[in-house]
Amino acid sequence: MPRYALLVEYYGAPFAGWQRQADQPSVQGAIEAALAKLEPRAHTIAAAGRTDAGVHATGQVAHCDMNKDWDPFRLSEALNFHLKPAPVAILDCARVDDDWHARFDAIERRYLFRLISRRAPLTSEAGQMWRVNHPLDAAAMQAGADQLIGQHDFTTFRSSICQAKSPVKTLDELRVEAVDRPVGTEFRFHVRARSFLHNQVRSFVGTLERVGTGAWTPDDVGDALAAKDRAACGPVSPPQGLYLAGVTYPIDPFG
Numbered sequence: 042m043p044r045y046a047l048l049v050e051y052y053g054a055p056f057a058g059w060q061r062q063a064d065q066p067s068v069q070g071a072i073e074a075a076l077a078k079l080e081p082r083a084h085t086i087a088a089a090g091r092t093d094a095g096v097h098a099t100g101q102v103a104h105c106d107m108n109k110d111w112d113p114f115r116l117s118e119a120l121n122f123h124l125k126p127a128p129v130a131i132l133d134c135a136r137v138d139d140d141w142h143a144r145f146d147a148i149e150r151r152y153l154f155r156l157i158s159r160r161a162p163l164t165s166e167a168g169q170m171w172r173v174n175h176p177l178d179a180a181a182m183q184a185g186a187d188q189l190i191g192q193h194d195f196t197t198f199r200s201s202i203c204q205a206k207s208p209v210k211t212l213d214e215l216r217v218e219a220v221d222r223p224v225g226t227e228f229r230f231h232v233r234a235r236s237f238l239h240n241q242v243r244s245f246v247g248t249l250e251r252v253g254t255g256a257w258t259p260d261d262v263g264d265a266l267a268a269k270d271r272a273a274c275g276p277v278s279p280p281q282g283l284y285l286a287g288v289t290y291p292i293d294p295f296g
Contacts (some may be wrong), residue, residue: 042106045116046137046294047072047086049101052128054168054281059092059101068092068129072103075123079116080108089147089288093240095280097169100151100287102294104143135294149213149289152232154246155282159225170227171246171282177228177253179219184259185252186215186230189245189266195238196269198248203239208269210234215245228253240277248275 049072057065061073069086076084088103107116117134124130155170157163158177163170189198192211199208214233219226230249232242248265251257257275265273 042108042139043110044104044106044137044139044141045111045113046135046141046143047103047105047117047120047131048133048295049088049098049103050130050132051098051101052168053092053095053097055128056094058094058096059088059090066127068098068101069103071124071127071129072105072120072131075120076105076107078123079119082108087143089143090150090237090285092283092285093280095168096283096285097281098285099153101285102143102147102288102290104137104141133295137294141294143288146290147235147288148291149233149235150237150285151287151289152230152237152242153284153286154230154232154242154278155284156228156230156246156250156278157222157225158228159222161224168281171279173250175254177226177250178255179217179228179253181255181259182228182249182253183217185249185257185262186217186245188259188263189215193266194269195241195266197265197271197273198241198244199238199271200240200244201271205236205238208238210236210238210241217249243278243280243283244274246282247278250278251275 059068061069073084086103086105113134117131120131157170160174196208212234216231218229
């Protein structure tokens with residue numbers, strides 16, 4: 042069966058997450074339903090990462106197996122037709138080796154979290170960022186973020202329902218970017234690692250937001266990390282600001 046890599050973008054608000062669920066809409070379920078319109082049978086696809094309810098993606102990668110030898114462009118166009126009106130789009134499609142795997146072959150995942158500081162509610166960008174109505178100190182948040190870089194036991198920043206075998210991960214980047222807007226300031230958290238624990242990025246951002254307000258010091262982040270205790274974590278940020286921004290492979294399947 043020919044295997045295809047899919048580059049996927051989606052708006053996560055209507056979905057209970059990436060993973061297929063029996064009684065709730067999911068991104069995986071929407072794509073598998075579209076595949077069934079092209080080849081009527083049960084389809085199972087795999088993704089580089091399972092995003093939670095409300096989380097978005099601009100660079101998710103999945104793979105599917107087809108009976109027919111499809112032209113990749115025609116397959117992406119056909120899937121986009123059958124995905125309507127769901128807010129899911131196939132940005133690119135490529136034929137890959139039969140043993141290529143979207144999850145297990147990935148060597149890096151990149152996330153973006155968008156947080157905006159402004160008094161007025163969001164309108165056109167509602168559901169795409171976390172809004173707070175108080176000022177934040179980007180330099181202080183970066184100082185706290187710097188204490189998380191490297192290989193650590195991230196038990197403090199791990200969900201209690203996380204299924205990973207080990208809490209030890211290597212965080213390659215956690216960079217805070219401040220972008221002035223006509224009203225307010227947007228803070229973009231760029232996060233990069235080979236793999237992540239459940240709720241790890243949202244736990245980082247929620248904790249660093251406390252640093253940005255002055256409620257925590259940057260050193261408090263290091264203390265929380267060293268505690269290896271979920272109770273030491275700051276609040277977990279809401280999902281709507283989080284994006285799976287990209288996945289890296291030894292050889293780019295879309296290159």
